[in-house]
Amino acid sequence: MTLPQSVFFRSGGLRLHAARHAGQGGCPLVIVPGITTPAGAFAFVAGRLAAAVGDVYVLDMRGRGLSERSGSGAHRASDYADDVLALIEHADLARPVLVGHSLGARVVAAARARFPGCSAGVVAIDPPLSGPGRRPYPTGLDQFVSGIQGARAGRGEQEARKHYPTWTDEQIAARGQWLASCDELAVVESYAWFHLEAFEPVWRDVEPPALLLFGDQSPVVTPADAADLARVNPRADVVPVAGCGHMIPWDNLDQTTREIEAFVSKHGASRS
Secondary structure, eight states: OOOOEEEEEEETTEEEEEEEEOOSSSOOEEEEOOTTOOGGGGHHHHHHHHTTSSOEEEEEOTTSTTSOOOOTTOOSHHHHHHHHHHHHHHTTOSSOEEEEETHHHHHHHHHHHHOGGGOSEEEEESOOOOOTTSOOOSSOHHHHHHHHHHHHTTOHHHHHHHHOTTSOHHHHHHHHHHGGGOOHHHHHHHHHHHHHSOSHHHHHTOOSSEEEEEETTOSSSOHHHHHHHHHHOTTSEEEEETTOOSOHHHHOHHHHHHHHHHHHHHHOOOOO
8 A cells, every 4th residue: 555645734823734645636635534533543544535536635633643733722613624725725736525524524514615616525424413502422522531641651552442343453553553642632622612613504504515424323413413414404415324333434434435436526626
């Protein structure tokens, strides 16, 4: 497998990093993973997609992986969306497809809603819906923080095997290696915004083409939630991914990449 290339760029004064997986031409992708998933832990998805589409850029969100940490008060979805747009500009990408999982789904939706002309479309995978007046996010903040601390103490792989028994050895190793790089402040503030900021108003403003993927067994986006989101933005397609909880790319990589590849094939703009 070809190793990804590091791309460093600046956004609002921060030095940020993305991993570029060279593709087969055609439409580029920009991927934003979840709250404690640096780019290195998402390489198994990016590598699969790059073999079928264009270059794939996976963002290390501020405070994760090789990206610089930000101070307090700069971890809303809109802050991360600014970083996505800065990456698109730096890499001179012509209307990439934006793909995000969990927190990343909120981020790419925000980027698409604010500047639809910068992308060819968006794929949002199981975005947290725990906004004001809704049920809390199903994973407690203490589990995220203790996971980071355990990884820093050398227990990353051991704890990943306990929490994710169906993952491959490669996925477990990547999780164990990269989780320790996550900044606790970034995670705590991002988690708070899960509950302070509603996703539905952002999703309503997302211009098509747009695709929402949700796990058919996910506690984050239930079938009832998915139906609500379909009503909020009837211009978007909503598709369940079979046999999945929230960690959809790990639970069903084949269908996840198939859905993204089909979306890119139908809607992706060629690079100039």
